[in-house]
Amino acid sequence: MKKKIINREKLQEQAIGAEGVTSDTISDIKDSIKTEKEKLVTSPYQYLTSWRDFDDPSEGEFLYRVNTHSFPQLVAPKGTKVLYNVGTWNGYLFSGVSWQRMHAIFNFSLDLIDKEFNPTGTTEHFLWSSQTQSWDIVNTHPIDQCEYYAVCGVNSNCNINDLPICVCLQGFIPKYQAKWDSHDWSGGYRFLKYSGMKLRDISSSWFNKSLSLKECETLCLRNCLYTAYANLYVIGGGSGYLHWFDDIVDMRNHTDEGQEIYIRLPFFEL
Numbered sequence: 001m002k003k004k005i006i007n008r009e010k011l012q013e014q015a016i017g018a019e020g021v022t023s024d025t026i027s028d029i030k031d032s033i034k035t036e037k038e039k040l041v042t043s044p045y046q047y048l049t050s051w052r053d054f055d056d057p058s059e060g061e062f063l064y065r066v067n068t069h070s071f072p073q074l075v076a077p078k079g080t081k082v083l084y085n086v087g088t089w090n091g092y093l094f095s096g097v098s099w100q101r102m103h104a105i106f107n108f109s110l111d112l113i114d115k116e117f118n119p120t121g122t123t124e125h126f127l128w129s130s131q132t133q134s135w136d137i138v139n140t141h142p143i144d145q146c147e148y149y150a151v152c153g154v155n156s157n158c159n160i161n162d163l164p165i166c167v168c169l170q171g172f173i174p175k176y177q178a179k180w181d182s183h184d185w186s187g188g189y190r191f192l193k194y195s196g197m198k199l200r201d202i203s204s205s206w207f208n209k210s211l212s213l214k215e216c217e218t219l220c221l222r223n224c225l226y227t228a229y230a231n232l233y234v235i236g237g238g239s240g241y242l243h244w245f246d247d248i249v250d251m252r253n254h255t256d257e258g259q260e261i262y263i264r265l266p267f268f269e270l
């Protein structure tokens with residue numbers, strides 16, 4: 001496999017630019033994705049930096065990196081604030097990535113993959129088709145309003161197919177009703193099984209790679225501080241678990257597939 005930096009004068013190790021991967025086999029592409037993920041997770045110095053502007057290659061405002069606080073998750077911060085959260089690694093992909101779009105990588109005869117992180121903080125994955133001699137965008141972040149970090153506040157869910165897009169989780173009410181009525185959802189709320197979800201932010205979570213989901217449920221029922229739990233990996237029916245101990249933040253319905261998350265509710269709400 002050959003690697004090269006597209007339209008960049010700096011070396012790859014300097015973490016600035018768009019990376020192109022020339023590959024002969026589907027296996028090579030999969031191995032490349034796995035290798036890049038492992039480098040980002042294991043090294044705090046592996047990240048991408050945006051350009052300052054489309055015609056100015058000096059260092060910009062946005063980073064694209066793995067936050068290794070708790071279980072690793074891929075984020076795009078601007079200064080101290082997170083612009084969007086791509087999610088955690090679940091054994092296949094980062095949980096916020098569209099499975100259908102990434103599967104396109106493995107279903108076409110392609111020669112080149114190009115990943116760009118532009119000055120607006122948006123990441124775009126392009127595929128070069130030798131048949132059509134053109135670039136095709138197969139994945140973009142953020143893809144819609146629900147992609148932006150905590151757009152609905154806490155204890156909420158964002159569904160781009162609903163109107164309004166933000167709804168309280170069962171058992172919660174809006175903290176600022178007037179703001180919600182005017183489509184300002186940022187204020188959050190005052191506390192089953194949710195399927196097809198992009199998992200919430202895991203900054204305040206704990207994980208275990210060996211216990212089962214059922215064992216996690218038992219632990220969570222014994223400790224009233226735990227607010228939610230989910231499988232850590234989804235391969236082979238699921239293994240390991242994550243559990244959270246604060247408000248639910250940055251959760252949404254996945255655009256195609258997703259994971260299951262279990263959220264604590266008072267008994268009378270079930």
